[in-house]
Amino acid sequence: MVEETTTREHEAYERIHAGRDFAELKRRYIGFAFPMTVAFMVWYLLYVVASNWANDFMATQVVGNVNVALVFGLLQFVSTFLIAWLYARHANRKLDPIADRLREEYDREVGR
């Protein structure tokens, strides 16, 4: 019923899954992606809530006609660009080397 894999492929997947390298890859991935997701969601919801219920604070003028609301909104852009950049750096340095090695092992084992 499910996607078919050959015995050889199945064994290769099982072996990689049980290995220390994969556990480390998964730990590094989850360790970055999950806390970061919680962080940007909280940060975004804080912005939505402030827009709704903290009018006086949001209306505070910062420079000229630029108020806190605009700065807060622009900071959402900054944080989005920053998190995207941090993730790319993390993935390139900490995830890709392990993932590439495991994929090569798999290809060798199943003879692709």
Place this chain on the structure above:
Amino acid sequence: MSTHDSMIPLAQDTSHRPVTVTLFVLVVLVTIGITIWASRQTRTATDYYAGGRSFTGVQNGFAVAGDYMSAASFLGISGAIALTGYDGFLYSIGFLVAWLVALLLVAELLRNSGRYTMADQLAFRMRQRPVRTAASVSTVVVSIFYLLAQMVGAGALVSLLLEVEGDAAKNLTIAAVGALMIFYVTVGGMKGTTWVQIVKAVLLMGGTILITVLVLAEFNFNISDMLGGAAENSGAGQAFLEPGLKYGVDTTTKIDFLSLGLALVLGTAGLPHILIRFYTVPTAKQARSSVLWAISLIGAFYLMTLVLGFGAAALLSEDAYGQVADSAGNLASPLLAEEVGGGAGSNGGAVLLALIAAVAFATILAVVAGLTLTSASSVAHDIYANVIRRGKATEHDEVKVARGAAIAIGAVAIALAIPAQDLNIAFLVALAFAVAASANVPALVYNLFWKRFNTRGALWSIYGGLTSAVVLVFFSPVVSGKGVDANGNNLSLFPTDVDFHWFPLDNPGIVSIPLGFLLGWVGTMTARDRTAEDKYDELDVRALTGAGAEKAVTH
């Protein structure tokens, strides 16, 4: 996007019309040329569904941005800012932040574990037929809602930009847009559609950068002056620059906005037409690069809409600003372009207005093509090849069915969009995001990160999230009982004398999203599926490393 039928002509003089028509024809000719070229490169099913997985991250990044930024965001958000000030900007932030969900949790893992459709990823370890049926139903529903909103908008917008009046002209526009989109999808497949989206994204960014620079130059690049001018001109004063003009009316509208914000931020990563774009690149690394490019383009674009919106409020004459209000905001960018080009009646104004109109037209074409391709792929690959033929269909038959499905879906969209023009269906885009967030995202996330997740959990979250979002909206004020606006336009789908609403919010996300997740959890815990659990290890390895993932086609 507005669906009001009270559109008024763009300007008293029509000097821009020949240029506009020429540019529209040019857009059509270029995209037809691309499609025919792409059809020659399309041989296998992987070519048709996934462009041979041979696009680069940069190309796909532009295509993703082109697929995502609809005319609703191009004309709608700048228009919303021009009319309601800061609250228009709130929208765009949700649309952008949402991409982090796609980047961190979905894009790469999906690229590694799926093949052509959203359902592939679930079917990897679930019972094929029920799960594919559910995912396909959700895909088609989300895509049709979105498509319908775009098509109805296209009819109003193109006739507005070309200044043709009357129902016949609008019907003809919808039919022509529909025919073009069917042509792109049936003939060009994913390759043609992708290139149309890339061209559109380049045009959109180019046009927006040009107008933004011209607007800022009017204020000697002093943003504070522009904001001050906008606040003064709008008549709302400093309140124009603060949140609250649109969503801050009372507690219900505030909770409604929170509900919308949740759907926007979670829904993007569950939009099927966005998800299948990640299959068009050779590796997960290129999928990551696609999202990074898309985030840069979309972020830059939304920052510029801020200038377009506040710029329009600051620079437009009272007369022109009135036209923007009558068009529910859609004319803000085109009229602003005319203004910074030298004003109505000038050659520069005519050329820039025509240019922005052509960009809007290209935008509509690219988005509707992406949506049609997505639904057609799901019907052919999930329903026909795997549910009906149980995986025994040949590639040739599958692609033939996909082409037929594209024609059928396109025809249905035209047939529904023409009568829908007189109805207020502006809520459909937000509903598409809500369904994606309530039905698709719980299933995708659970499947990737929860070993115990099984077929029943997937079915409950998809059908439960989908049904609750649609039912809540059906009994919400956007369908009946919202009343009329200041100009007497009906704010609901049904006539003003019908009122059966009991759900207080326009946006169902705050209820339907937790419900989708909860049902997925309850469904999973009340069933046991050893096969799905055993297969999880394979999915886990494949998703994170790309071992055994689909490879690019080499011709």
